[in-house]
Amino acid sequence: MPELTWFAWALLALAAVVVGLSKTAVPGAGTVAVAIFAAVLPARQSTGTLLLLLIVADMFAIAMYRRHTNWRALLRLAPAVLVGVLLGVGFLFIADDVWVKRTIGVILLAVIVITLLRRRFDAGMADGGPHRVAAATYGTLGGFTTMVANAAGPVMSMYFLAARFPVKEFLGTAAWFFAIVNLFKVPFSIGLGIITVPGLLVDLVLVPLVVAAAFFGRWLAARLDQSLFETLVIAFTIVGAVYLLLA
Template sequence: MVSLFSYDLTYLSLGTFMLTGLLIGMAKTGVHGMGMIAVPLLAASFGGKDSSGLMLPMLIMADIFGVSYYHRHAEWKHLLRLFPWAIVGVLLGTWIGNEIDDQVFRTIMGVIIFLSLGIMIWLEKVNKDKIPDYWWFAMILGVAAGFTTMVGNLAGSAMALYLLSMRLPKNEFIGTAAWFFMAINWFKVPFHIWSWHTISLNSILLDLTVLPMIAIGAYLGIKVIKKVSDQNFRWFIMIMTALAAVFMVF
């Protein structure tokens, strides 16, 4: 047993915590899907709601690495479309976060993601030039991203579906996602502190201990993504998004 900043951790919990930091670092520099693995890992050790508050500062630290490396590649027109709807989603998630049943939520989102993936794959095979550049498409996925990131730090799938549907190249995909999550994660902090009470000084100090693992993960993510072509990156993201949907359902 290890005591850190009012937390009594078993060696297994401490190891899981460090592994979570590594996975988050990789996710923020392009290896999407790693974050979906990190969410249930942390929840198993710290509980669902408490783990969401514990993970948020880790995500913000990792966002800094992602934005620092990919900041020049962001497509701001997509960010400006998504931000207002994502804010609505965060507020909605804050409001009903104490009432929603986790399993029902995960099942619904998993089904939606599978249906959206089916549409994306159909577009990929049948009409590669068709881009669903509609306001309602940004609205649906923007609200979904804001809602899911507030309730369970699970917005990666909604963002992946939107950015892949826009046919963004690899670096633009990562850069746009990095800026989106940097802004939204900072926006979520006050709600975690004063509404859900899931972030405290002790939780922030505990999060700081994992910063070296986040940095290592960010470095590994950059190295891995450099070796992946744009087309392979698209299929990699689709596969990881499908796996993320399976995680949410089961």
């Protein structure tokens, strides 16, 4: 078991709760967990450790929203996502912990900008709808950011919103998208050495919190003030990204 302070464990526990909530109530909120894991654990190890918790949460999201999935949209994204994941694998192969940490910080700042732009231009994007260029752009960026930093939530949320999906179809399509992509990443993560035995031990401690938060997220979804929560997520993510860039 990694030697971590009680405060580090408390932060990881908070991140595990965020992971569960992000899959069943607030898509994109997982960027907070990305920042916490990368701040507490070595940057490369943090990516692999968080990946396994995300997969657990994906399974619960699928169970809750499996009947509401747009498979045509997923097939349209598949080629670009594959390219993005492979680019991320190449980057992780040559990058050390410092570069990974800085890159995660930059990615988090980028997805914050994307989220803010999404809020501003939602109506215009919905009128135009997504097309092949959008699928290629967001698919590639989503594949790269999810491989390097597990931070594709806001990127893909923007794409799914542009597709004008109803709420349940949005959640169901996103659930299957991340479940498939995250499972696809596992062999690469093992080969790159970012899934480790110490990371697995950390996951065993945190999995119950992810499960509990996933069920709580389902209850919370209908009662949550989404605008306020997204504002808090953006604020926390900015703090985490700046920390990673300056640490």
